[in-house]
Amino acid sequence: MCIHTWVFTHHRALMRTQTATKRLKSDGVFVFAANRAADIKQVIGFSDEHDINAVIVGAREAWMLADELADSDIAVIVNGLDNLPADFDSLGSRLDNAALLSNAGVTVMFTSDETHNARKIRQGAGTAVAYGMNYDLALQAMTTTPAEVFGSRSRALAVGNSADLVVWSGDPLEVTSYATAVVIEGELSSMESRQSKLLERYLPEDAGMGRAYINR
Template sequence: MRSPLLLAAALCLSVNAASAQNLLIRGGEVHTGTDAGVLDNADILIEDGTISAIGTNLTAPSGTETLNAGGKPVTAALFTGVSAIGLAEVEAESDSVDNRLADLHDTPMRPEFDVTPAYNPHSTVVPVTRVEGFGFTLLGASASDSIIAGQGQLVRLDGGYTSFAGDKVLFITIGGGSADKAGTSRAAQWMVLEQAMAEAKRPSRQGEPALLTRLGRETLKAYTRDGTVVFAVDRASDILQTLDFAQRHGFSAVVAGGAEAWVVAGALAKANVPVLLDPLANLPNSFDSVGSRLDNAALLHAAGVDVGFSGAETHNTRKNRQMAGNAVANGLPWEAGLAGLTSVPARLFGMSGGELSAGMAGDVVIWSGDPLEVTSAADAVVLSGKVDSMTSRQTRLRDRYLPRQSDLPRAYIKP
């Protein structure tokens, strides 16, 4: 069903323009995610893919498609957290996985590794995720031999080839889990990072060992002008080192993981560094995270730290919604729970959207109930004003096998 549209998108190289739609969503319990709060029985008008008005009894140009929200909760489309959606079809099949850099033996660090050219919007994971109300993901990079993992970017899950938003983001991993990537010591991790920063400013002399290629130096240097760098780091002391490192080198830091972030919440708030965390992480999975606790998000929020959610596996990032719900169950205000799935990541990584107000992208979800509740589901998903078919490979498998009898083999049932 979507393929003609995608073809059109490919031809004009801008899916946003191709799929931009007009749509009137009638009568929702609209959670704006802004100071306007919750609007009961409100309409949302989307024109050319962008929200043009929110209010009661809106009128739309004749012929505008209408979707009735029936008083149900309506939010901006959600954020999956960092993932490899469109970069990993089956995690265990390396031929289908493109978010990892491995076995490049010539130069130790490759900040220029950028996963975005490998993004495949036709991955089955895209619609599987989208039909659950998720509209954007942050493509992550990982590297098996370097604590500088490479670059990713926010991408909207509208099926477009070029649906990226915001600037590129650099990923760096710090801590015990990365010991074998840099001298088996986290002290060595800071040592090589400082060397890389020095190289970015001034190339190694001939004959000196180099960590970076010329392109790598340029890439890293560009981030020193307030570029967004996501540090995967859990231990409180490592988070403080991260804040210092980022500040000295001009990075705009984001902490991902942050199992012990609550311990240094004040420092994070002072440095205005947000945390993308997994609210279900409450076990000392390693010596980096002995301080894990369920109210990490609540404590950080109370200290004034922006909290977003991340940490689900690529194929199951729809769990991010359940994760936010658990954060709320453990003390985070409900509005902050929704913000961690919407406005916080959108703002952080530079996407229009994440809140429902005029001028924002027309990325809207109508929910069967409380969007943070496990017994709710997305009833309708709208991206750039386009109403999703709500089908995926999984819904089609379901519909093939749901009938209890089949005269012909199931292969003939093509729902």
């Protein structure tokens, strides 16, 4: 499965080069970075015209075109925590963006925008649920849906699939929950980290502090 990424802003035509023309003839997923509703509309038209498998990342104003995206079967990758405009292309940012899109039938996935904030993906998914997104679809948006959209191996818990799973202390979409066990390819992974070592060093269980300060 090939993945092609293009930035689609300010109505720039993508068919101006021979390279773009050749890529459109190949199989794969075409990822467009677009936030403004006008640009997203251009992606929809471009995708329909050339019959390509398109995904839009960013999509801050995608809620304005939810029905059109659903009709064109275009998936989106959104940050569930986006609620303020970062620039003039995202003036319509709102926390219920994912919910409005999902409820309209659009395939939704989540991103944290930056790799160092990947831990916030589940917080964004939880926020989307709080603003009206179906809980199960929010979980799938972080697990099985990306695999299905990008043609990866199935991430569902089923016979014959890879034994990859995470055990949580509580609801994984609650920020107070934490992973208690991680299994990858059937092997139990170590939960030791720099953070856990610092916890053991500076906040032992017998510390003269209330249990509320000890996250165990």
